[in-house]
Amino acid sequence: MHTTRRILQVVTNVDAYESDPKHATGLWLSELTHSYEVFEQAGFEQIIVSPRGGKSPLEPRSLKFPNLDASAKAWLNDPTRMALLEHTKNPDEVDAADVDAIFFTGGHAVMYDFPGSEGLQQLTRDIYEQGGVVAAVCHGYCGLLETTLSDGTPLVKDRSITGFSWREEVLAGVAKLVPYNVEQRMKDLGANYSKGLVPFASYTQVDGRLVTGQNPGSAKATAKKTLEVLHTLTTTSPNR
Template identity: 35%
Template sequence: MSSKKNVLIVLTSHDQMGNTGKPTGWYLPEFAHPYYELEPHAELTIASPKGGKAPLDPSSVEAFKGDEMASKFLAEKKELWENTHMLVKFLGKADQFDAIFYVGGHGPMFDLATDNTSIALAKEFYEKGKIVSAVCHGPAALVNVVLSNGEHLIHDQPVTGFTNDEEDAVQLSSVMPFMLETQMKANGGKFEKAGKPWESQVSVGRGGKLITGQNPASATPIGKEILIQLGVKA
């Protein structure tokens, strides 16, 4: 019997930046880096709201063309995001997994934040004692998750995500349906951030069952933290 853990990785299906006509999607290093941390220790299943091909943000390919790990992932792992499972298939199946992980990119702000299937799935995973994790804009998927006791998943928990300062810096605040940092605070999260924009920050709440990362720099560290909380690595 395999001793490997099972992790469900969720990508956005949304490919347009608001009404700008600019493409968006999931962000390359925020899938690539955690993938290479998790893959030796876990069976990884990839899903998205619509299934099929999940849109890769082309700006992330350009921004991280000098990143060896991202380039390797782009060259060798295309089938992972071109043939995703439909998210709805996994409702009621949290027991088959040890963790769920939401990849960032601006796409999740537009679909996963309000996707009823995703919200139900994150609730189910947490209430079954599984790890719920997300990086950068991925925590948008967790903002509206309300537990059976009526409390937000992030309520009174240390959490992080793409900050207002970082959103302002990339000049996309006006395009966003909401500001992630602002909304995480509004729904009770104890928002944490790195000392400076673009530095790494990983926050752990709910006794290790809620793990969030701030930005692309947090992609490798969150992969490592998920393994620690899974008991795979010290």
């Protein structure tokens, strides 16, 4: 087994809503920066990957008050960190055998390019079936919609998960822009979806090696829960 502790961070390549190309979207920056800091402080190497590789655009709304917090602002002001989002890896450039966990970030853009990415689906399946952790925050769980296990079973079937809720889509004013209701799609797949009582407040779910967070405010907690699961795996199976 590999000895380097490594986590894949998944980001989008999409920069606009298909229903209204004039309406920009992209990566919700703080979801990456909050989780990145948690994993970095824990000593993990991180690789940023996207469905097509190359540039990951930023969601404009994530760059405005109050969403642009100190963590996101520090990333924006760091040319080295920003360069990571200009040159993300393609899934084909990553070996799942070298990875401990995959973490799907969000932003409405991922609704378009995460589900159809066979490369991401293969990485997710391989990481999970080799005993790794699959995690997603906010719209990142769109990346799990079409992911199946080797026996054809949807990864999320009968699993407790969360992610950006339809109520939050409505409150965010984008319900008429988004291409589908991901909360409902998860339920249709047989997932046991739940959400927090207060919209936009931190809320997470852990079901074995599947970790999910509801919204941007859940990114740090989702990353910490991911580390807890990884720690449990390490202590029960030291050779991982």
